[in-house]
Amino acid sequence: MAQAYYRPDVDSPNAPLGGKVCGRRNPDSVIEARRQRLYSRQLEGLTTRQLVLDHATKENIGVDTAWRDWGKVKEWNDEDWEKDREKMVARLQGMRMRLFQQGDEEGSASDCCSDIGFVRQSAWGK
Helix, strand or coil, rough: CCEEEECCCCCCCCCCHHHEEEEECCCCHHHHHHHHHHHHCCHHCCCCHHHHHHHHHHHHCCHHHHHHHHHHHHHHHHHHHHHHHHHHHHHHHHHHHHHHHHCCCCHHHHHHHHHHHHHHHHHHHH
């Protein structure tokens, strides 16, 4: 069992001297690897809550720690979005044109294009 230390700033009736018993802190490299695993699992189709709770179970960490990991992953997502924002406009426009060309004879292309245009307007405000 890992050594524990006491945090006297947090109240817990079960801990000596009213402190909270916490496990040992992992090295930064272990924490970073754990967060990267969570980052790579985002595309599995789970909701955020399901993803975080599953992360806590798989990594054998507390739910609060899993939510802190999610906070860092969310920061990474925001950074990725800011870096790729301008490229996304061109990619969305290219997808829009391909959809229009492929679906013109089916009549569904205009609906898809208007949906993509709506997403673009809400994301960029243009």
